[in-house]
Amino acid sequence: MKILNSALVNIIPILPKSLVRVxxxxxxxxxxxxxxxETVKNLNSKKFMVTMDVLGxxxxxxxxxxxxxxxxxxxxxxxxxxxxxSNLSIKLxxxxxxxxxxxxxNLFNEVLEKAKSLNIFVRIDMEESAVTDxxxxxxxxxxxxxxxxxxxxxxxxxxxxxxxxRLSEQKVNFRICKGIYIEPxxxxxxxxxxxxxxxxxxxxxxxxxxxxxxxxxxxxxxVEGAEKIVKExxxxxxxxxxxxxxxxxxxxxxxxxxxxxxxxxxxPFGERWYEYSIRRFQENPNVAGQVLKSIFSR
Ligand SMILES: Cc1cc2nc3c(=O)[nH]c(=O)nc-3n(C[C@H](O)[C@H](O)[C@H](O)COP(=O)(O)OP(=O)(O)OC[C@H]3O[C@@H](n4cnc5c(N)ncnc54)[C@H](O)[C@@H]3O)c2cc1C
Numbered sequence: 001m002k003i004l005n006s007a008l009v010n011i012i013p014i015l016p017k018s019l020v021r022v023x024x025x026x027x028x029x030x031x032x033x034x035x036x037x038e039t040v041k042n043l044n045s046k047k048f049m050v051t052m053d054v055l056g057x058x059x060x061x062x063x064x065x066x067x068x069x070x071x072x073x074x075x076x077x078x079x080x081x082x083x084x085x086s087n088l089s090i091k092l093x094x095x096x097x098x099x100x101x102x103x104x105x106n107l108f109n110e111v112l113e114k115a116k117s118l119n120i121f122v123r124i125d126m127e128e129s130a131v132t133d134x135x136x137x138x139x140x141x142x143x144x145x146x147x148x149x150x151x152x153x154x155x156x157x158x159x160x161x162x163x164x165x166r167l168s169e170q171k172v173n174f175r176i177c178k179g180i181y182i183e184p185x186x187x188x189x190x191x192x193x194x195x196x197x198x199x200x201x202x203x204x205x206x207x208x209x210x211x212x213x214x215x216x217x218x219x220x221x222x223v224e225g226a227e228k229i230v231k232e233x234x235x236x237x238x239x240x241x242x243x244x245x246x247x248x249x250x251x252x253x254x255x256x257x258x259x260x261x262x263x264x265x266x267x268p269f270g271e272r273w274y275e276y277s278i279r280r281f282q283e284n285p286n287v288a289g290q291v292l293k294s295i296f297s298r
Contacts (some may be wrong), residue, residue, distance in 0.1 A: 069107040
């Protein structure tokens with residue numbers, strides 16, 4: 001089955017887009033803000049909080065960065081107008097982080113100002129290690145002006161423990177995830193178990209130091225480990241939340257909710273749905289098996 005799944009991962013990128021769309025629907029909330037709002041309303045009605053994400057890749061032109069900023073503002077408006085229980089997740093490379101730091105700073109400032117005026121929290125997603133330093137630098141600059149901004153830390157990075165210690169000297173809101181990019185051994189833990197152990201270590205450290213933590217994982221071992229930590233530390237439900245991606249391990253997410261925790265679903269949407277879906281399928285060959293089933297059972 002493993003070999004079959006891996007083979008499927010290779011053929012998915014050559015399947016017709018319309019076919020990919022059929023099974024991608026589970027993981028993305030459509031290609032426009034209207035479909036995304038409907039998905040969020042549905043999740044909210046089931047007591048899930050949400051973070052909305054406009055799909056996109058790193059951009060290099062000023063025009064693209066401004067367009068991307070406008071899309072973020074549109075999401076903020078939609079959250080406010082529809083009274084959604086949602087915040088916004090954003091990748092700074094979509095605002096030109098890699099090509100023009102000053103432009104990115106101006107655009108992100110505009111996003112945060114609007115979010116602040118609407119009482120909406122904004123989470124900076126963490127991207128590959130080439131931008132870790134400048135992403136954290138941007139976060140720290142903005143955190144001095146805004147209290148509605150938070151950042152993601154990746155448990156696979158060896159530096160994360162030190163980042164937790166330094167950043168949590170002030171009141172901070174982290175999302176902690178394993179990390180999704182392929183990084184060299186010199187800077188990243190590579191073993192499945194050592195990443196898990198570092199995850200629990202940095203999560204505990206962050207919580208002990210008073211940070212609010214988004215516990216982003218679909219790994220049941222980590223969910224149970226996190227539950228143990230919050231219990232040991234005697235935290236209230238208001239001091240942390242679980243987070244999962246739309247469409248992934250829905251049984252687990254229901255169980256987390258039923259055990260009385262708060263949980264936030266990451267809802268990606270937008271014109272770039274195709275690239276995002278292909279990445280998700282490549283990440284998890286088991287999903288490819290599901291894809292095959294859905295194709296042939298239609
Ligand atoms: C809310 C949220 C936000 C994130 N933000 C970032 C970020 O800003 N930067 C970053 O680098 N990474 C981010 N990630 C990704 C994260 O770093 C991991 O790569 C991803 O969550 C897989 O790790 P895991 O902890 O779920 O454990 P895994 O061991 O990878 O997964 C546990 C089980 O969950 C299932 N599963 C996991 N992922 C998927 C999937 N995509 N599709 C289907 N099934 C799956 C599988 O059954 C797997 O066995 C985010 C993840 C979440 C949930």
